[in-house]
Amino acid sequence: MKHYIAENVGRRFMTLVQKMGAATLMLKSVVVWTFRVKPETREIVKQSVRIGVDSLAVTLLTSFFTGMVLALQMGHTSKYLFNEPLYIGTMVAFSLVKELAPVLTSIVVAGRVGAAVTAEIGTMKVTEQIDALYTLGTNPTRYLLIPRYAAFMITLPLLTVFADFTGIFGGFLVSNIKFNVPSSVYWNDIITFMEIKNFMHGFVKTFAFAFMIVTVSCYKGLTCEEGAEGVGKATTEAVVMSMVLVMVLDYFISAALVAIGLI
Amino acid sequence: MIEIKNVTKIYSGRKVLDNASISINDGEIFSVIGPSGCGKSTLLKSIVRLIKPEAGQILVDGRDIVHVDDEFELAKIRKDFGYLFQGGALFDSLTVMENVTFGLKYLTDIPRSEYPRIAREKLALVGLENAENVKPAELSGGMKKRAALARAIAAEPKYIFYDEPTTGLDPITSDMILGLISDMAAKLKITSIIVTHDIKLAFTISNRIAMLDKGNFEISGTPEELRKSSSPAFRKFTEDALSSDVAEKRNGLDLKHKKY
Secondary structure, three states: HHHHHHHHHHHHHHHHHHHHHHHHHHHHHHHHHHHHHHOOOOHHHHHHHHHHHHHHHHHHHHHHHHHHHHHHHHHHHHHHOOOOOOOHHHHHHHHHHHHHHHHHHHHHHHHHHHHHHHHHHHHHHHHHHHHHHOOOOOOOOHHHHHOOOOOHHHHHHHHHHHHHHHHHHHHHHHHHHHOOOOOHHHHHHHHHHHOOHHHHHHHHHHHHHHHHHHHHHHHHHOOOOOOOHHHHHHHHHHHHHHHHHHHHHHHHHHHHHHOOOOO | EEEEEEEEEEEEEEEEEEEEEEOOOOOOOEEEEEOOOOOOHHHHHHHHHOOOOOOOEEOOOEEEEEOOOOHHHHHHHHEEHHHHHHHHOOOOOOHHHHHHHHHHHHHHOOOOOHHHHHHHHHHHHHHOOOOOOOOOHHHHHHHHHHHHHHHHHOOOEEEEEEEEOOOOOOOHHHHHHHHHHHHHHHOOOEEEEEEOOOHHHHHHHHHEEEEEEEEEEEEEHHHHHHOOOHHHHHHHHHHHOOOHHHHHHOOOOOOOOOOO
């Protein structure tokens, strides 16, 4: 029994090491080809539109309601504790800018676009379209991966900025309409306490999230098993892994940023 | 000329190609036949270096490509190759015209303004004049194969590889593809290498045929030479296909519905 467990653990560990090695080789290939050839500008624009523009509505909707519910909870808590709806703007803005907007936007993009990227690359693999790229003088790194890396790194931080503003505006509507907080008070609460470094704390994290989501999505697509079942399985794994890793990375990057004073 | 010398390819401990050797002359239509899983597609993908053999040499016009690992170098070598994949492998997100001209950017120095003219010319060659702006999903199986063939010949390669070109097609479309392969070879002076288990196709249009069995070439020669061959593996593989007596074959089967 012990022998069986040890063998099983050993096999799983070896598989994990092999996968990490393959993902590292994929990253190396992306770095090498980025400096070796001219970028596929049309593909980068196409992918940026797909990730950015097509995800904008759902991102804004998510952050708008998140801002509203934060204001609602903060208003009630504040009234319960101090008999006054105090510092709603400050709490909404800090929560959104530092944590909720980057994390929620990344989760929305991982679910919406990361899944699509894995499914598309996986389908291309099982229908020999990846092989076709080689026979037509290019390769998947140059034509598929680099444009997607560029598009994710450009659009996810931009989407997060839009999410920041939309969420704060949602919070303003609730604090103003439901708790009768004057607009000047709400905005002053934000401007007085919010600094550029607070904004940067959240903004910097989105680059790491974008890099991680696109790496997981592309890797899962390129290594998916044959057939429709293989593509479906790879897509599910990519989404789940991306979402979990967003949460895990969020803690460690936040801790590192706090340690260097970017609170 | 393509020379394959003692090529071995191993998958999961199984030798798919085992010391296989054969030569393909310039300008000929060369078919590789054999049962499913005998290593035909592996051989084709080894020649264009989509996969790397464990041992042996593949000489393309005298240059050994097995040990070339740099993707830039391989891309230069592949300029001479056109490849028709079994399912077409057209890019779903692009139109037929974009598919046909896709390789021109990477394989040639032709200016972009010339692309539409080249696409129309190649699509006319395969009889797809009005499909330029259609997406692959809207095409039938035969049309997909023809569009993929137009893409394979767009950069005017020296060698063209056909992986099961008639699989999954009805007899009329199969004959059309067969005619196209023959036309391409004659009009464009392309060396054609066909991998197929369609014996009729191989014996109809090939200058030479080789049979791959258990990872090695069992026999090779002109269709006439092969018809006279006494190789048991070859006879077993081809006797039904070369026999026109379908009724005889049918009588030999235990078909439950036969009495109806």
